[in-house]
Amino acid sequence: MSKEHFLEQHDPERKDFQIDRIILFSDAVFAIAITLLVIEIKAPEILKGFTPDQILEQLYELVPKFWGFFLSFLVIALNWRSHHRTFGFVNHYTNRLILLNFFFLFTLVLMPFSSAYYSENTRYNVPYYFYNINIILTGITNYALIKYVFNPKNGIVEHQPTIIFKKLFMARTIAIPIIFLFGILIWPLSRMYAQMSPILIW
Amino acid sequence: MSKEHFLEQHDPERKDFQIDRIILFSDAVFAIAITLLVIEIKAPEILKGFTPDQILEQLYELVPKFWGFFLSFLVIALNWRSHHRTFGFVNHYTNRLILLNFFFLFTLVLMPFSSAYYSENTRYNVPYYFYNINIILTGITNYALIKYVFNPKNGIVEHQPTIIFKKLFMARTIAIPIIFLFGILIWPLSRMYAQMSPILIW
Amino acid sequence: MSKEHFLEQHDPERKDFQIDRIILFSDAVFAIAITLLVIEIKAPEILKGFTPDQILEQLYELVPKFWGFFLSFLVIALNWRSHHRTFGFVNHYTNRLILLNFFFLFTLVLMPFSSAYYSENTRYNVPYYFYNINIILTGITNYALIKYVFNPKNGIVEHQPTIIFKKLFMARTIAIPIIFLFGILIWPLSRMYAQMSPILIW
Amino acid sequence: MSKEHFLEQHDPERKDFQIDRIILFSDAVFAIAITLLVIEIKAPEILKGFTPDQILEQLYELVPKFWGFFLSFLVIALNWRSHHRTFGFVNHYTNRLILLNFFFLFTLVLMPFSSAYYSENTRYNVPYYFYNINIILTGITNYALIKYVFNPKNGIVEHQPTIIFKKLFMARTIAIPIIFLFGILIWPLSRMYAQMSPILIW
Numbered sequence: 053m054s055k056e057h058f059l060e061q062h063d064p065e066r067k068d069f070q071i072d073r074i075i076l077f078s079d080a081v082f083a084i085a086i087t088l089l090v091i092e093i094k095a096p097e098i099l100k101g102f103t104p105d106q107i108l109e110q111l112y113e114l115v116p117k118f119w120g121f122f123l124s125f126l127v128i129a130l131n132w133r134s135h136h137r138t139f140g141f142v143n144h145y146t147n148r149l150i151l152l153n154f155f156f157l158f159t160l161v162l163m164p165f166s167s168a169y170y171s172e173n174t175r176y177n178v179p180y181y182f183y184n185i186n187i188i189l190t191g192i193t194n195y196a197l198i199k200y201v202f203n204p205k206n207g208i209v210e211h212q213p214t215i216i217f218k219k220l221f222m223a224r225t226i227a228i229p230i231i232f233l234f235g236i237l238i239w240p241l242s243r244m245y246a247q248m249s250p251i252l253i254w
Numbered sequence: 255m256s257k258e259h260f261l262e263q264h265d266p267e268r269k270d271f272q273i274d275r276i277i278l279f280s281d282a283v284f285a286i287a288i289t290l291l292v293i294e295i296k297a298p299e300i301l302k303g304f305t306p307d308q309i310l311e312q313l314y315e316l317v318p319k320f321w322g323f324f325l326s327f328l329v330i331a332l333n334w335r336s337h338h339r340t341f342g343f344v345n346h347y348t349n350r351l352i353l354l355n356f357f358f359l360f361t362l363v364l365m366p367f368s369s370a371y372y373s374e375n376t377r378y379n380v381p382y383y384f385y386n387i388n389i390i391l392t393g394i395t396n397y398a399l400i401k402y403v404f405n406p407k408n409g410i411v412e413h414q415p416t417i418i419f420k421k422l423f424m425a426r427t428i429a430i431p432i433i434f435l436f437g438i439l440i441w442p443l444s445r446m447y448a449q450m451s452p453i454l455i456w
Numbered sequence: 457m458s459k460e461h462f463l464e465q466h467d468p469e470r471k472d473f474q475i476d477r478i479i480l481f482s483d484a485v486f487a488i489a490i491t492l493l494v495i496e497i498k499a500p501e502i503l504k505g506f507t508p509d510q511i512l513e514q515l516y517e518l519v520p521k522f523w524g525f526f527l528s529f530l531v532i533a534l535n536w537r538s539h540h541r542t543f544g545f546v547n548h549y550t551n552r553l554i555l556l557n558f559f560f561l562f563t564l565v566l567m568p569f570s571s572a573y574y575s576e577n578t579r580y581n582v583p584y585y586f587y588n589i590n591i592i593l594t595g596i597t598n599y600a601l602i603k604y605v606f607n608p609k610n611g612i613v614e615h616q617p618t619i620i621f622k623k624l625f626m627a628r629t630i631a632i633p634i635i636f637l638f639g640i641l642i643w644p645l646s647r648m649y650a651q652m653s654p655i656l657i658w
Numbered sequence: 659m660s661k662e663h664f665l666e667q668h669d670p671e672r673k674d675f676q677i678d679r680i681i682l683f684s685d686a687v688f689a690i691a692i693t694l695l696v697i698e699i700k701a702p703e704i705l706k707g708f709t710p711d712q713i714l715e716q717l718y719e720l721v722p723k724f725w726g727f728f729l730s731f732l733v734i735a736l737n738w739r740s741h742h743r744t745f746g747f748v749n750h751y752t753n754r755l756i757l758l759n760f761f762f763l764f765t766l767v768l769m770p771f772s773s774a775y776y777s778e779n780t781r782y783n784v785p786y787y788f789y790n791i792n793i794i795l796t797g798i799t800n801y802a803l804i805k806y807v808f809n810p811k812n813g814i815v816e817h818q819p820t821i822i823f824k825k826l827f828m829a830r831t832i833a834i835p836i837i838f839l840f841g842i843l844i845w846p847l848s849r850m851y852a853q854m855s856p857i858l859i860w
Binding site: 096 | 272360
């Protein structure tokens, strides 16, 4: 209990800002992770004497990387929207909330690596599994965070939303990891369908 | 409708901050995109025995990269100013606003790649077209965002500006993609004039 | 004294925001340092004809890098939590506070380098010492910052916490550098125990 | 005038946040520029069979890079403190303020490049001049920004500080570029003294 008591001693005028700070720090991590994705796509160098066809060929070879970039952008954007929605209800914070938030951020920070590993090696099993597991972990840690926030016992939220919306929100949150788990499962049957499975997000 | 209802359940005290958060997250993306531009310019290594002329020659070879860097900095800065102006009117938000904002951010995040691709290969058609198309997409997504924000039906803005200023603002927004489209069109006639065309922005 | 007088002339309405700005600038540095950690882990390229075993072998070789990444993430996260806690009490600021905060940020900004140096060369003394010294400096500068903030003479905090919690907090702060100093000391005896020592943080 | 009129139509409740946003966007650029500095220092790879002496030799060779890193960190930190001080007085903004701020940010964004170029080639004239000119431009654009802010005609500041402090502040601001200009001038006489000249900042 002592840690929470410590928090309670904070200057009451600054309490709201302490919550804002958790959120804005998370946003900076989101923003950097989403922007670093593109760093992994190296701009091709055109050599002297290249024909227009060869130049287009170079770009064409980047298509899997662009696909990976687009997919990872989508995943991070969806996670941001979810985080934005969750923290719109947060009036109080605890050490545990900060800890769960860091677990979630850890999986986000890994995304540029997983995304690069997958999109550079799209034809292989291991990178595809690695990437999907990263996204699944993102979904699970996000789910744990949301569950903690909306649990009335934890005293995080003052104005609880209706139960129906809470359930809807949590179902949506768990949908992303399920889709990517589904991708892993159908991969041995059909690589193409597996890679297309994220379209189900919409 | 259910999604918007969900938003309405948010703690009313935190509603303003939810809008601030959309803005500050966007700003972090702007800031990272504008700062990553310079990463693509590798500092030249001076080898033993280089004469001052050779050292200056090395720098001189970077001029196209600096030009690309400067141009991209200008484009992102103009987009930031436009975003700053638009969101000075935003009192409410919707899922659609977040979605349109992400479309816009997606084109910004691509800028460091396009900028590097263009500025490393300034003599070729494809990179020039690629770069200009990226900027045109930035303008179009920004235009869609602005149109959505100022449409009274969407309930985003409480204090609508006068119609004359709205028109002026939207005309300015669409000017950037038109200038870069113009660059694409005159490129086959004169590369020099095409590359100079962004000067028309002022 | 003149510098502090200068600060006192600031617009009173903006005074709170001046403190917020110190905090949010620090948070941006935290966020970038924690996200750059992963950049040092290059995604392995799978060559044609690699067997699944060879692909897993490539990943397995990254384990020390992932360990270093995880450890550095933990260290920066703990430092962020400590900074978050400290600045929840800050009502006023001085030039000295800004200076001490920059000393602390300097050690954080070095972390991606130290982390990469250590995790690429885990079997050698020098990188391990370098990394641990970086973390020890982080702890010392953080300790200096906290000591300055809670010293009533400096007029930073209006609502001082109880002495018992102040002592507990400062003891916890100094624990991280002591654990890593301990790691340096037992390294000549047992490398494995030394590398495991951060587990004591919990 | 029409542009400023446009700004005046902004929602009055959001006006303060519009100023905050200029500041926080600038802070994100500061934070990224200061953190990217370390990226240019590549962690040395220790090869099999290296003696401790060879490992220390590798680190020793990085000393000029660390010096450049430290110097650039100091310069960006001083510029941040100056910007923090200036914007503590800002109650209103204009298009011109945003423009001058972008000029200043442009010189900051260039710092990681200049810093890398200088610190990788510390024995040569051109990189040293390039680096110092970058810092001088940072000082000049900062000076122009400060002059604009405190000019009562521009209506930026409601609570003007005393004239004596304004003069002191502007003198301090111009001191950094003068010191680095001084470095350029004495370089042909003594490289060592030139490189030491930043110590005068204190």
